[in-house]
Amino acid sequence: MAAEADLDRVPRLDDALLSVRGVETGYGDLQVLRGVDLDVRAEEIVLVFGPNGAGKSTLMRAIYRLLPLWAGTVTVGGTDVSAVETDDLVDYGVGYVPQTENVFPNLTVSENLDIGGAAVSGSKRRRAELYDLFPRLEERLEQRASTLSGGERQMLAMARALMADPDVLLVDEPSAGLAPQLVDRAFDHVQRVREEGTAVLMVEQNVRAALGVADRGYVLDMGENRFEGPADELLASDAVRDLYLGRRDD
Numbered sequence: 001m002a003a004e005a006d007l008d009r010v011p012r013l014d015d016a017l018l019s020v021r022g023v024e025t026g027y028g029d030l031q032v033l034r035g036v037d038l039d040v041r042a043e044e045i046v047l048v049f050g051p052n053g054a055g056k057s058t059l060m061r062a063i064y065r066l067l068p069l070w071a072g073t074v075t076v077g078g079t080d081v082s083a084v085e086t087d088d089l090v091d092y093g094v095g096y097v098p099q100t101e102n103v104f105p106n107l108t109v110s111e112n113l114d115i116g117g118a119a120v121s122g123s124k125r126r127r128a129e130l131y132d133l134f135p136r137l138e139e140r141l142e143q144r145a146s147t148l149s150g151g152e153r154q155m156l157a158m159a160r161a162l163m164a165d166p167d168v169l170l171v172d173e174p175s176a177g178l179a180p181q182l183v184d185r186a187f188d189h190v191q192r193v194r195e196e197g198t199a200v201l202m203v204e205q206n207v208r209a210a211l212g213v214a215d216r217g218y219v220l221d222m223g224e225n226r227f228e229g230p231a232d233e234l235l236a237s238d239a240v241r242d243l244y245l246g247r248r249d250d
């Protein structure tokens, strides 16, 4: 059953790769997250969803240390990374694809990948693996990122972050700005990323489609955990559907 998280803490999964516990943060005087818990296991796809302004993107930024943690911890593979700087998180196997400004528009596809792989040895081999994942990028290596289609740009953003071969990738709205017919393809890519061995923690507004590829999900509401559970149980839950998904025939 999808569980309503009215407990003090959401139970920790013993086999979590990424574990977030009691995270609080915000902007200036504005507190946004009020003690958020979540776990991602190796090779899982986990979805965070909830109303506008719930703090979903803020959570991704906090995990990636783009915002300071006011309270709480983030661990990766059992190591506390709460004090690790953003630039060093790559060494702990964490990658991040922001929702916007996720490629360098004036650089070519190839140059964008070079920057993604700057810190990585064996980046030639990694490129070849990524061309298998995103063949369209290989066909457009010398094209400027600013001239890519929305879908291609999303692929490049993901490929850049994957150059470092992370164990877990944080993806903020992979389908943002894509035409409806491209949305499913964006989720196909997320699934393929997982098949290549990288766990994915994603935020999405296209909740039904995202739950279709996710293993588990967490509902955030007003900066707090509200529901959590397996994706199919969240989809089947009347409370989650009524509050966060809208009825199918709406």
Ligand SMILES: Nc1ncnc2c1ncn2[C@@H]1O[C@H](COP(=O)(O)OP(=O)(O)OP(=O)(O)O)[C@@H](O)[C@H]1O
Binding pocket: 027, 030, 032, 050, 051, 052, 053, 054, 055, 056, 057, 058, 059
């Ligand atoms: N840079 C910022 N400075 C000040 N407040 C911010 C900033 N970014 C976000 N906020 C505020 O923090 C709250 C949470 O924003 P956030 O973007 O994390 O929500 P979200 O759940 O991702 O929403 P959405 O689904 O609309 O993208 C909102 O009230 C927002 O106005």
